[in-house]
Amino acid sequence: MSLECEKPADSFLARQPIVDAQCRVVGYELLFRSGFEDHAVIVDGVASTLSVLATSMTGLGLEETVAGKDSFLNCTEEVLRSPYLRLLPPRRFVLEVLESCAHTAQLVSVCARLRRNGFRIALDDVRAPLPEAAPILAQVDIVKLDWPFIEPADRASLCRTLRVAGKTVLAEKVETWEDFCAARDAGASLFQGYFFCKPETLRARNVSPSAAPVLRVIELVLANAQHSRVAMAVADTPPLLAQLLRLASAAATVPQAARDAVDSIEAALTIVGIDVLIHWCALLLYLNRLRPEDDPLAQLAAQRGAVMASYISHRHPEDEGLARQARLTGSLSLLHVAYDSEAAAFWQTFPIHARIRAAIVGDEGILGRALAFARSVESEAI
Numbered sequence: 159m160s161l162e163c164e165k166p167a168d169s170f171l172a173r174q175p176i177v178d179a180q181c182r183v184v185g186y187e188l189l190f191r192s193g194f195e196d197h198a199v200i201v202d203g204v205a206s207t208l209s210v211l212a213t214s215m216t217g218l219g220l221e222e223t224v225a226g227k228d229s230f231l232n233c234t235e236e237v238l239r240s241p242y243l244r245l246l247p248p249r250r251f252v253l254e255v256l257e258s259c260a261h262t263a264q265l266v267s268v269c270a271r272l273r274r275n276g277f278r279i280a281l282d283d284v285r286a287p288l289p290e291a292a293p294i295l296a297q298v299d300i301v302k303l304d305w306p307f308i309e310p311a312d313r314a315s316l317c318r319t320l321r322v323a324g325k326t327v328l329a330e331k332v333e334t335w336e337d338f339c340a341a342r343d344a345g346a347s348l349f350q351g352y353f354f355c356k357p358e359t360l361r362a363r364n365v366s367p368s369a370a371p372v373l374r375v376i377e378l379v380l381a382n383a384q385h386s387r388v389a390m391a392v393a394d395t396p397p398l399l400a401q402l403l404r405l406a407s408a409a410a411t412v413p414q415a416a417r418d419a420v421d422s423i424e425a426a427l428t429i430v431g432i433d434v435l436i437h438w439c440a441l442l443l444y445l446n447r448l449r450p451e452d453d454p455l456a457q458l459a460a461q462r463g464a465v466m467a468s469y470i471s472h473r474h475p476e477d478e479g480l481a482r483q484a485r486l487t488g489s490l491s492l493l494h495v496a497y498d499s500e501a502a503a504f505w506q507t508f509p510i511h512a513r514i515r516a517a518i519v520g521d522e523g524i525l526g527r528a529l530a531f532a533r534s535v536e537s538e539a540i
Contacts, residue, residue, distance in 0.1 A: 172357035185228030217362030248276030269297035317345030371395035407509035421511035422482035463488030
């Protein structure tokens with residue numbers, strides 16, 4: 159795949175709420191969109207799903223996308239087999255097996271492995287209790303009934319059969335109050351459809367890393383380089399660093415307090431893991447979300463991080479942790495400019511240590527003084 163391309167356009171996705179019997183939102187189905195149109199234009203099902211994955215995890219951030227609720231993701235069999243699912247926090251995602259998937263023994267095995275890894279599996283667009291679906295039902299947690307296409311006389315018995323089998327029943331395409339009442343009375347416990355809300359389209363501004371430093375990160379990881387060298391390579395491209403922080407924020411195996419207090423590139427790498435980092439870099443290549451040219455703003459930010467780390471090391475040689483915070487602060491300090499956002503608003507929801515946020519937004523504390531020093535160095539160099 160050639161990297162000689164224009165800067166990628168903004169990315170989009172739509173989310174549609176999934177509610178319980180009390181109409182409380184418990185999750186969102188995440189849907190591909192190529193713009194603000196109210197329908198999907200899908201040419202490649204795999205690329206569309208991976209675009210939704212990338213946009214929700216780092217373009218918007220998982221918390222901004224689903225606000226702590228479950229995420230339902232449409233998956234072809236190729237996506238279910240994809241290593242890119244390792245980028246997802248399993249307990250936050252329900253993987254929907256599309257109706258186009260053949261229920262083979264191989265698919266059943268893939269779903270079993272994904273469930274062992276912590277994912278939940280949903281069977282999409284079910285219209286009747288088909289005999290060929292029986293093998294996969296053992297590896298399914300949620301069955302989504304295509305409500306308008308099920309004969310009214312068959313609905314209650316179908317729901318009862320599924321509930322006896324231990325499955326959660328979700329009625330989809332619920333479009334009226336009467337549909338909702340009928341589905342609830344028949345035994346469904348989750349609901350989705352236009353009666354509750356049409357899909358809402360969200361836009362994420364793409365600030366893409368340059369190709370060279372991302373390829374350098376991949377090279378270092380494949381060469382089993384030291385953690386610190388990988389961290390320094392990530393620091394050279396602030397957009398990749400920002401995506402790493404988003405991935406750290408979504409990590410389900412780490413306490414929320416630890417995710418909110420990320421204070422160094424090394425800490426973010428520890429939370430995310432090298433395996434996830436290299437799969438993320440590979441996904442950027444697959445989706446062609448890399449800039450071919452160097453980014454002057456990113457270069458300036460990386461230089462600023464180095465100046466700040468040197469400033470802190472000179473004044474506080476005993477505090478290596480503070481120097482790492484300084485490098486992270488400098489590397490991130492221009493990111494809101496790249497996103498064309500006000501600093502205070504942009505950093506309010508970003509997963510970084512409060513000390514770093516205060517330095518970037520208001521030049522507060524010792525990191526703020528180091529940042530002011532770095533800016534003065536840049537002014538003198540002009």
